[in-house]
Amino acid sequence: MYQNRVLSVGAEFPAFSKKAVVSLERDQEFRTITEQEHRENDQWLVMFWWPKDFTFVCPTEIAEFNKNYDEFRDRDTQLIGASTDSEFVHAAWRRDHDDLRGLRFPMLADTSKSLAEELGILDAEEKVAYRVTYIVDPQGIIQWVSVNGLSVGRNVAEVLRVLDALQTDELCPCNWKKGEATLAV
Template sequence: MSHMLGLGAKFPTFSKKAVVTLDTEFVDITNEDHIKSGKWMVMFWWPKDFTFVCPTEIAEFNKRAGDFADRDANLIGASTDSEFVHLAWRNNHADLKGLKFPMLADTSKSLAEELGILTDGDKVAYRVTYIVDPQGIIRWVSANDLSVGRNVDEVIRVLDALQTDELCPCNWKPGEATL
């Protein structure tokens, strides 16, 4: 694995195809869209479509899509599969039919490579989640091994903490005092 981009780094420039609906609607998503929106971005990567841990995570992120929207955060899912594979998986898997966020296709693997999140052998993405601020700076990175699903509550908790713009103690939850 190459060096993983971390805290304080500028999120790389990108322009990728993404699936946004259940028919064949593909759109281009760019880092410029993110910056222009003035919102936060939460981008979560999974290794491969049509695998087993991934749909549980994607379904959970989808269930919580409104929570991200309420926090002015654009939620984007991503893998190195093509937009056509994403579409087939969405059409094929009951839990993925009503997705409220785009599935980004990093078919060339250029973005995953720049982020430094590709596995050595198969060159698939690790389960990595980025929280990027409205200026395009990475403010949080969480990386899981391929076999371990992530905790969506923790992603939302960290997003809340970052958005307070204050010092948040260990195990801080929204509504609690900051330091």
């Protein structure tokens, strides 16, 4: 049986340089994105992956991340969405789907599947990425990973909660939320 070896907590997030859709404005749609951007800006990184463009669960997640974009920005966090579809498919989907036209974060295209493979997040049968969310600290170290099966959407509020907890650099109890007391040792 195939076993994924998902890159996990404590590992350095892999180097990458990928095309991404950053706009729907003519001649400004695409830009190359690297893992260095969040480090150079001393930011956290949240990268979330979805299996395929033009599907049903994926746009609900992408739209929810977009609704919470300011929450991530307020936490000095770069938000990147990604799949193994091409930048051209991403751009077409954004133009076609009402909830995706106004995205404020890049849609990364891992057409070679090299980053998804290095992360260990490709489905063995379909060769598409699982629904995976990474939280990476400003030094490029993975601090949290969440992996969902292909048919189950993730919880963006939980991503924000965990990001808040990680940014306290303190011990946070179960169900801790921003503003609550952390544990004293």
